[in-house]
Amino acid sequence: MPSRNRHVIAVVVLVPVLAALALWAFAWPASRIAPRDLPLGVAGPPAAAAQVEKQLERHEGAFEIHRYADEAAARDAIEDRSVYGAVVVTPQGPELLTASAAGPAVAQFLQQAVGQQAAAGGAQVKTVDVVPAPASDPRGAVLNAAALPLALAGIAAGALVTLLGLRGIRAGLALLGASALVGMVAAGIAHSWLDALGGDWWAAAGVLGLCTLAMASAVAGLAALLGTAGIGIGAATVMLLGNPFSGATSAPQMLPEPAGAIGQWLPPGAGTTLLRSVSFFDGAAATGPALTLAWWTVLGLGAVLLGSSLKARKAGAEPAAGHREFSAVG
Incomplete structure (x- = not known):
């Protein structure tokens, strides 16, 4: 079978499968919202x-x-x-x-x-x-809507670092810089302009930036170890699990299990919980989600450095092997 025909079949089959997965991931939790413990x-x-x-x-x-x-x-x-x-x-x-x-x-x-x-x-x-939502956003619409743009920003940062060929320390610095700017821009919109977040401005910017960095590091780290396929895996994890399972529109205990628990172990859910704690509760119960984001960041950046090191070793080994073959022929 010609390769073009195989490509047509792959598109015809994979697109509906991805659509079904996305519909399940977003529609299932939303249609089963109810209190659970x-x-x-x-x-x-x-x-x-x-x-x-x-x-x-x-x-x-x-x-x-x-x-x-x-x-x-x-x-x-x-x-x-x-x-x-x-x-x-x-x-x-x-x-x-x-x-x-x-x-x-x-x-x-x-x-x-x-x-x-x-x-x-x-x-x-x-x-x-006792702890009211801001008068300018009584339904929490801004915080709920922020989950998707942050996820897209994290995925885009991780993908761009990979596609532009950045490795090692340079890749890490690019991820840190981009995430920090995303955090400040997001805080400028949600906190300063829309007045939808309370608490300290820099704390909100830090949480938004850390959440973005955790997702960007995960995508870039997977790509550094698995190649460009890692971008797809990281993006799917963030978009099809992290975003709909985050509990941003309600609460983790309002989602069907295990969606609520899984969501809090992923950056979008942990980031939403941490942002609420920092913005409205003076940082109460912030340790757990902060550690979750920190671990995603550390593991992701560690994978970026490891992938870069492995590629450098492989590149160094190939010329050495070629030199030995040339010497043997000579």
Whole structure:
């Protein structure tokens, strides 16, 4: 069979397969959003709190209940990112504490779930947003939308470094420089212009840059070890797993398993979680996602240096082998 015919068949078969994979990766988590062991606090007198906890347990598998002595402790837990919200039993009736900055979709779900439960018992729930999302972006649309451009920037940086033939230290410096500029540009848009991020400007720029660097390093590192095929593998991992499994539009605990867990081990998910922590929660619970991004960066840059070293050795070995053959003939 002529090679051109094989190429036609490859295109006809591979494109639908890739489309099916992309549709599955994006549509499956989005269509199955629901709480799964979502951390939720309950505070108040022991007897009343136990009753509320029992009612919440009717949502089988939905909540991971944490008990707190009073409202102050529950608020501290929300601000520390230990829970997404809390139901507080007060003499005036139940009160729901939320944190829309941790995920507007989660806060909205809690209002619906707890409100309906209270309404069934003839009570009304007062809702207090402990850590609100910015007034200029109450739905978190900017942060949600930022995941895709950062992923594209990371993939583009890793691919360009490879296709331009940069190796070793030069490749690493190019990745660092490009990622740092992406972080500052993204912070300038999301933080300064759109006012969709809080906290320190440089901290936000650092997180955005680190997230980009982690993805760029992964793509360039795979390409350094596997050749140009590594670009495709890295890009597919970031786009088909990292982006839809990131939980940017809701929360990791709102995605079907194992998507939620996988997403937090990949740069887009870890970057989104870290950005929320730094922007709205004074860095609470930032260690885990920061380490995840750091490991991706270190492993990716290490692969870039290793690939460069292996290619240098191979290039040095070929002339030596050719010289030995020439000597033997002579």
